[in-house]
Amino acid sequence: MPFALKALFVSALISVICAWSGIFVTIKNMAFFSESISHSSLAGIAIALWLGFDPSLFLVFFSAAAAALIALVAQSSIASRDSVIGIVHATIMSAGIILLGFLRGGNTDIARYLFGDVLAVTSTDLYICSALFVLAAAYLAKFSTTHTLTCLTPELARLNGINVKKYDFMLMILLALIISVSVKIAGAILVTALLVIPSNAAKNISASYNSFVILSIVTGLTGAVAGVAASIFLDFPTGPSIVLLNSIAYFASLFARNYLKISI
């Protein structure tokens, strides 16, 4: 597959799944969690490079483990979830920075993950990304209703026999997996934007939950396609281009909401 087509395909898959799952990040205010997992992924990459593993695959397991660690500590601690995320994040990042010191000058892969480079996606990345997309889309199709309930009304969900802690944990793992694969496109610094911006742009102008979900996915997908095109034709960096286009959509939707009173 030509590199441009590969980049477009991977960006589209990741943007759609980020925008879809981003609905729950927005409802449940999980932006800080997403940010922590994406930043922690740098430590995962450092460990993978140090051990000589393929970072793409290693990152999937590492991010899931980091999310599980946050959930485990949060459940056994009296600290707020945000504090626990901050503590676990700082711990993993510190270990990662020390490991990066050992790798200094030896490898440039780390910069690629820091800022993202979708034009350099390999066939392995393509397979991992496609597998994740199928897995995450199937999961969301089956459980998005339950997650909507647990995110909107956890107490009422609990009274209906739903194990809210289990679903919160599953959501954290799902997000960690999505972030671990998305880091390759947007980079660890910007990946949270793919989760947070499309859903918030959609939220500004949605008149129903259906619109919210559909507009979020459309925004994410449009940003991905236009961002990759800008990257190829204008030689802009891909990740920042995608994020910037999503940001433009967000501010446009904010304007449409506040001044044009548009509601779809």
Added chain:
Amino acid sequence: MEINVSGVSCRIGEVEILKDINFRLESGSFTAIVGPNGAGKSTLVKIMLGLLKPDGTAAKILYDGVEVAEVNKNRHWLGYVPQNYAFDRSVPITLDEFFKITCRAEEGDKYNSVLESLKLFKLKKHIMGGLSGGEIQRALIAYNLFHDKRVLFLDEPTSAIDIEGETLVYSILNNLNKERKINIIIISHDIDAVLKNVDTVVCLNKTIHCMGGACEILEGSMIQKFFEGHRGLYQHGGCHHGRC
């Protein structure tokens, strides 16, 4: 549904919230739990709902003889309308979507009749974030009706609504209690409303102070002692209850 509460105590850190609570509520009763702030009313309701665990192993909460943990695991009889329904009002979800997503409710006679009875039918395409406190209260009652709850707990059901809304909510609760035989348990500071509507009153202040029929308890001398002479702060008029 008969409800039995026995041996319930609760302590958070060094603070004693509830001490050895024991009472029984008859099937089909409409009960108010009254007491001053910090009396442990909300804690007791959360324990009865199984959302909080009481101290020790002796405590029992039974619904028709079935333990609350079992009820929550398999039977889902218990409904709850919290005092402040904490949800993100900016989430664009219509009332219709809320019921269809969270209750898997389907369009039909039952759906429309529940919405009509709660005066929500005309609001079903409205975004939930734009509804008033009273409309949200009614939406949460509808949520519980769609789930066919047999016991409904309401924490300060009329604290955020006007007098017209309060009358509507109590008339709905009375209908549910009489027609659907749903046990209703409310927490309230509004003694007027309690006198007019409920048949059983539980006076709680960390422990059960007194319990019995609404007029017997609230018109008697016990209540004066219970509220330490400040009953006037809670009461606006006399007893208007047909059951007195």
